[in-house]
Amino acid sequence: MKKFSLILLMIVLGSEVASAQNNESAFEQFKRQREGMRSDFELQREKEFEEFKARYYSAFEEFKRSYQRSLEEDEAVVDLMASDDGIAISPVQMAPAPPVVASTVSEQKRILRESIRSIAVMKPEELVPALSGAKDSVEQMEQAAQVMETIVAGMNADAQENEEPAAPVSMTVVLEPYDPEYFSSLPDPAEAAEEPVASPTPVVAAWEVTEEGEVRTVVGEGTEEAPEAPSDMSVPHGTPTEYVRISSPFGSRIHPITHKRHGHKGIDLAAPRNTPIYATADGVVTFSGRNGGYGNFVKLNHKNGYKTAYAHMNRIAVRKGKTVQKGDLIGYVGSTGSSTGNHLHYEVYYQDKLIDPATTL
Numbered sequence: 001m002k003k004f005s006l007i008l009l010m011i012v013l014g015s016e017v018a019s020a021q022n023n024e025s026a027f028e029q030f031k032r033q034r035e036g037m038r039s040d041f042e043l044q045r046e047k048e049f050e051e052f053k054a055r056y057y058s059a060f061e062e063f064k065r066s067y068q069r070s071l072e073e074d075e076a077v078v079d080l081m082a083s084d085d086g087i088a089i090s091p092v093q094m095a096p097a098p099p100v101v102a103s104t105v106s107e108q109k110r111i112l113r114e115s116i117r118s119i120a121v122m123k124p125e126e127l128v129p130a131l132s133g134a135k136d137s138v139e140q141m142e143q144a145a146q147v148m149e150t151i152v153a154g155m156n157a158d159a160q161e162n163e164e165p166a167a168p169v170s171m172t173v174v175l176e177p178y179d180p181e182y183f184s185s186l187p188d189p190a191e192a193a194e195e196p197v198a199s200p201t202p203v204v205a206a207w208e209v210t211e212e213g214e215v216r217t218v219v220g221e222g223t224e225e226a227p228e229a230p231s232d233m234s235v236p237h238g239t240p241t242e243y244v245r246i247s248s249p250f251g252s253r254i255h256p257i258t259h260k261r262h263g264h265k266g267i268d269l270a271a272p273r274n275t276p277i278y279a280t281a282d283g284v285v286t287f288s289g290r291n292g293g294y295g296n297f298v299k300l301n302h303k304n305g306y307k308t309a310y311a312h313m314n315r316i317a318v319r320k321g322k323t324v325q326k327g328d329l330i331g332y333v334g335s336t337g338s339s340t341g342n343h344l345h346y347e348v349y350y351q352d353k354l355i356d357p358a359t360t361l
Contacts, residue, residue: 045138
């Protein structure tokens with residue numbers, strides 16, 4: 001009897017052990033299955049991350065090349081504007097007072113060279129957090145790749161000139177956010193020449209001295225009259241075009257993508273396409289034609305130390321060597337070159353020094 005009970009106990013114990021082994025085997029199998037699924041997911045995510053990273057890195061390198069090229073073009077325009085064009089300078093009577101110098105050509109070139117050097121050593125990792133706020137690393141890289149590809153597509157867009165086939169030009173990233181609502185509200189290009197353009201808001205110019213002792217211009221909108229116009233018609237004054245607003249003022253600001261300081265050497269006057277552009281003083285056309293990121297570009301030398309620049313024209317109405325008088329038609333507002341919408345980029349130089357064009361309007 002005892003022997004039989006012992007055998008029965010062994011059988012029962014064996015069944016329980018077998019059952020436990022089977023349960024353990026099922027659990028281990030479940031664990032392996034879950035680990036396999038997690039491993040497959042992680043592998044897929046790693047693959048996606050590497051794909052987005054490759055896209056982002058490729059777009060980033062193109063961004064660097066395009067941005068460096070645009071800075072070099074900007075530097076070339078500084079040299080162009082500083083050249084004397086072989087024109088003898090005549091004395092000019094300043095009225096009401098000599099212009100306030102905002103920056104010298106050498107200072108502008110120094111800033112540009114520093115920007116070119118800083119862009120050359122930028123690493124792709126520096127921009128990812130700035131381009132995407134996503135917490136998930138794969139989503140962050142995906143969004144960064146999409147943003148950078150969109151930026152590069154805009155920088156390498158083709159510009160139209162006089163309805164001719166598009167000519168490739170480099171473009172800088174705009175220094176202020178693109179305002180699609182504003183630009184979409186402008187008149188249709190075909191109707192621009194027929195519809196009257198809104199009168200510009202008067203601009204009030206004032207001056208301030210920085211802690212470093214540098215004199216800077218402060219421009220605000222108001223109803224007061226602009227500074228008294230010079231009596232000499234060879235001194236730039238007045239508006240070069242009827243504009244809707246100053247869409248980008250003169251001065252330096254932080255670039256929204258690179259977070260590095262960048263200078264804007266003129267002012268942008270937003271206006272409908274084909275709005276006429278006029279010379280702001282008597283002078284001679286010393287450059288007329290395509291000029292890189294400046295698009296269709298005209299330079300006037302006023303033979304007294306003053307020079308003015310007009311960029312992004314849709315069409316140019318004067319040729320190099322032509323003598324113009326204040327108020328003569330020199331072109332039409334457009335969006336060629338480095339531009340996100342129809343506007344005139346306007347610069348004023350005096351004795352190879354930049355002044356804020358808003359103080360001459």
